[in-house]
Amino acid sequence: MILGHIGARKGSKGVIRKNFRDLCGKPLIDWSLDQLLEHPMVDGVVVSTDDEEIYDHAVAKGALDIGLRPAHLATDEAPKWGVWQHALDAGEAALGQPVSAFLDLDCTSPLRAPEDITGALRLFADERPDMVMSVCEARKNPYFNLVEPDETGALHVSKPLPGGVWARQAAPTVYEHAASTYVVDPNYLRRAETIYEGRVIPFEMLPERCIDIDSPLDFKMVEFLMNDHLNNNQGQ
Template sequence: MLALIPARGGSKGLPGKNIKLLNGKPLIAYTIEAALNSPYISKVVVSTDDIDIYEIGLKYGAESTFLRPKKLAEDNSMAIDNYKYTLTRLKTEFGYDIEKFIVLQPTSPLRTVRDIDGAISLFNEKNADSVVSYCEEHHPISWHKYMKSNGGIEDIFDDGLKNRQEYKPSIFPNGAIYVFKYSLINSGRYYSDNSYAYIMSRKTSVDIDTIDDFEYAEFLMEKAR
C-alpha cells in the first residue's frame, strides 16, 4: 500500500512546523519512519510544495517524486484536490498501481505503527471504502456553544441539560490516519455507507498545530523515555 504524507510549507499557527526539530528529529520524520515500519506499506511519498521538506523526506526514506504546485498548498486549498492531483501523477508518470492508499498527517508524531497497522487491518477486514482515525470525546457535544461578537453565548444544539452519563458517547476525527479506496477519493468523497472509525487514544491523537501542541508532544515523548 502507498502512504501519502501531505506536508505544505506554509503554516500560520506554527511556522515551519513540519520540519521543526522535535526531540532532535524533524517532525515529519516520525511519520515517515512509522510508515516504513508497517508491513502493509511498500512506498512512502511526501506531497509538498517546499523543497526543504521534500529533501528531508528523501533523507528519511520517502520516494523521489515531485513538488506539488503552490495553488494546492495554500490556506484555502482542499486536501482532496491535492490527493487527486498527486495520485494521478503517480499513476500516469511513475507507474504506481493505486487501488487503495493511506494518508498520514505529519502533525501526528505520537501515532504508532500499531495504530497504522490496526487501521489498515480494519480497512481490509471490512473491505471498506475508507477508514478514518477518531478519538473519544470526553464531553457531550451538546455542551458546546457559539460565542457572539459581544461575548454572549448562543446555543448550537437544542438540548436540555443532563448529567454527562446520560449522553451517548461521541467521537471526533483526530487527523492522524485516513485509509481510502482510490475510487472513493476520485469521486470527491471521504466517506460512504461503507466507512469505518478506527479509535485511537488521546495521547497518540495529539495533533500539532500550535507551539503548545508541539511542547505537549515533546513532553509526552520525554516522559515515555
Template structure:
C-alpha cells in the same frame, strides 16, 4: 495482494507553528516521525511525500521517503483542501511507478504521536470491514449534546442540541483527528465525501492522536515524546 500507496502531505506555509513539519522534537524533524512509523508498519513499498517546499523535500529524502514531484501552488495554499492533494499524489505516483494502486493510506505529518501499530490496526479494520473509506478519531472529551451552551441576548441557555441532562444519556461522540485516512482508489477519485455507510472509524487512544496546530500543541507533543523517550525502531 493489494497495492498500497502511503502519502504524507506536508506544505511549507504552516501558520500556527512556523515550519512545523521540519521543526525538531527530541532531535527528529516532525515529518520524520510519520515516515519512520510508515516504514515500521511494513505495509508500504512506496512512501511518497507531497510538498511545495524544498526544505521539507530534503528532510523527507533524508529519511528515505520518495519525493519525485513538487506540489503545485494551488494545492499548497491556506485554503486548499486535502483530498485533492491526496488525489494528485495518487495519480502522479501511478504514472511515476507504473502501478495502479488499490488503496491509498495518508498519514498526517503533524501527528507524530501516532504509532506504527495504529497504522497496522487501522488497516486491519479497513480490510476486515471492506469499506471504501477509513477515518480516525478519539472519543470526544466534551460531548456537545451535554456540554454545549449558548449566549442569547445576555441569557445563558443550554443549546438546542444539548438537551441531555447527563453525559451517560447523551449519544457517544468522537473528535476527528485526521491522523490516518484510508481510501479505496475509486472512492478517492470520484468523491470528496468522507462519511456514510461505506466509512470505517478507527478510534485511537487520546495519547497517540494529538495533532499539532498551535505552539501550545507543539509543547504538549514535545513533552509527551520526550517523556516516552522511544527509539525510532519503537515508533
C-alpha cells in the same frame, strides 16, 4: 498494494515551518515518515510538499520521487482532498501500478503508534468502506455539556433529546475527528469531491495519541509527551 502519503506544506502560521522543526532529535515529519517507511504493510511512500528541503530529505530517506506539489495545491485554501488526489495519481505513476489503499498520516500528529496504523489498515481490509478515519472519544458532548445561545441569549444544550441527558454515560457516543491516520479507497478518492460523501467509518485511537500541532502550545505538549514516551521506552 498500499501507498503511504504525508502532506507537508512549507507555510505555517501557527508554528513557523513546523513540519521540519526539530522534535526530540529529528524533524517533525520524520516521526510519521519513518513509520510509513518501516511498516511492513506499506509498499511505497510519497511526500507531497512545496518545500524543496523537505522534499529532498524525504526522497533521500526512501520516498518515491514524484516532484514538488503544484502551486495551486500549496495555498492556505487548498483542500486536503485535492492534495490526496494528486498524490495518489503521482504515486501510482511512480510505482508503475495501481494501489488498493491510500494511507495518509498527518505529520502534525506524531504521537500515533505503529499499531494504530496496522489497526486502521486491518479495519479497512475487513470492512471495505470508502474510508477509515481516525477518531478519539470527544471530551465534550453536544447532547450533554456543549451549549449554545438562542435568539434571546439564553443557553440550551446543543443537541437536546426528549427528557434530557443528565449523565455523560447516558449520552450518545460522539467522536472528535483526529487528524492523524486515514485509509482511503483509491476509487472513492478519485470520484468524490469531499471526505464525507461515501461510507466513512471510525478508527478509534487513544486521545493522547491524537494531539495535533496547530500552535506553539500544542508543540510543547507534544514534545513533553514524546519525551515521556521515549524515556519510558528506554527504561524498559
